Amino acid sequence: MHTQLVSYEVLTPIQREQLEQLKILSHQLPYSGDIDTALNTLLVRATPDIQGFVLLADDHAVGFFMLKRGAFLPHWATGDTATLHALQIDHRMQGRGLGKACLQALPQAVKAKWPDIKHVMLSVDAENQAAQNLYLSQGWVDTGEAYKGRIGFERRLSLTL
Template sequence: METRLVPYETLSLVQKQQLDTLQVHPEQLAYSGDIYCALNSLLVNPNPGAIKGFALLADDLPVAFLLLKRPPCLPHWADEHSATLHALQVDRHQQGRGFGKACLQALPAAALEAWPQIKGLELSVDADNVAAMGLYLRTGWVDSGEAYKGRIGYERRLALVF
């Protein structure tokens, strides 16, 4: 099965409709949100170019989605020379097949194509989200050692420097 991470705006109408059906497990909603919230933040953003959406296609079928943000949409904890990862979601029917890992492996090239000036990627992950934390660390992200009080509990900051 061939996978590729593509910008949201390059999806066909059918692929966008398929993406609208993406669902995460209910227990993951607190961490990643749902596809409607992610697409809403992408499509109603008043700062064009500050938020970009990407879909992971598996044989042309959208199986995952994520957002990247740049100034002025960066969170307070992020370095201005980075892009931040948000709302990484793998469809619940497709989980366990390596699609989250495929997203993270393809992400640096996609981010640099979108914003050649960035020096790396950053994210914030709930410390209790063991599965996500393990995935990020296994794919080369580095824990900054800093934690802060987030929406749910304490969150860790991770970075991937280019």
């Protein structure tokens, strides 16, 4: 399977339809939300400081995440940082290393869009051990900081570009 991370803007109409059909498992929804909410954030707030990225597997849209910077940063992120949001892999494609493929392609995508960004940060639910393990295995570092989030305590992770 050939994977490629692309900007949302370059999707074909068929790939946009495929992305709109992306579904995650119900127990994952509290962590990343659904694709409709993510796309609404991306498209309603059209700004250069919120960017969507799509993972294609053999030219089929199977994953998505958003990056935010500037005025759209959460309270816990610093100015030279972008933050990762709404990472989702279609439930029919999970377990094939596609989340890892997204994270491996992420640094190059950030540098291409925003060359001034030096770090990417994210917040992950402290109970979501699978996600934490994935991020840590890809070079993310736990900052040691936690805070009360929407559904429990969340850890902050950082990746230096």
